[in-house]
Amino acid sequence: MNKAGSFLSKTEILDAAEQTLRRFGPDKTSVTDVAKLLGVSHGTLYRHFPSKAALREAVTERWLEEQIILPLAELAEPEESDSLEQLRKYITRLSELKAHHAKQDGEMFKMYASVTEEASALIETHIARIIGQLSSIIRRGQEADQLSQAESASTLARALFYATARFHHPAHAYEWQSSLIGQDLKQLWELLARGLTAAARPHI
Missing domain, CATH: 1.10.357.10 (Tetracycline Repressor, domain 2)
Incomplete structure (x- = not known):
């Protein structure tokens, strides 16, 4: 589901990030991976967190x-x-x-x-x-x-x-x-x- 333009909570981001980290590992996981799981652009995540x-x-x-x-x-x-x-x-x-x-x-x-x-x-x-x-x-x-x-x-x-x-x-x-x-x-x-x-x- 594409959530671009809709409200994205901190909890949703952290849930997705944790899921992605467990899947790919902390060294290989990127902000883009998390964004893809959420159906948003990586720029959307950077508005909540300034860096990986x-x-x-x-x-x-x-x-x-x-x-x-x-x-x-x-x-x-x-x-x-x-x-x-x-x-x-x-x-x-x-x-x-x-x-x-x-x-x-x-x-x-x-x-x-x-x-x-x-x-x-x-x-x-x-x-x-x-x-x-x-x-x-x-x-x-x-x-x-x-x-x-x-x-x-x-x-x-x-x-x-x-x-x-x-x-x-x-x-x-x-x-x-x-x-x-x-x-x-x-x-x-x-x-x-x-x-x-x-x-x-x-x-x-």
């Missing part, structure tokens, strides 16, 4: 929000009484989500890995969302005297995020197929857990 890079970033941003941030948000809700266990579940889920998409959604994950190197502002925002969710869990744990209060919640959250980067940063995706990766994360968590609870005030 901007379109790729928008698709990646939406993908990260839907596939990573929203599932994790559920684990950051104040329902778990044990904050340390909630943190463990969160980090484990973050690692599982990244590994799953690296294996099952290869083209989109490849684009995400590429954008990680090219669009620092987008990735910084993504990381800030995750660290913010971790901070909320840690803050509740500190208020309940379950977690260390030696550092601020945001400082501990950043440290936790970067300490576990091997298990969720796309640069390490080649390692996630190892049969030992789960054991490695468990051993690291045991060390981190001792630090996270070291200065917590014991309940009397």
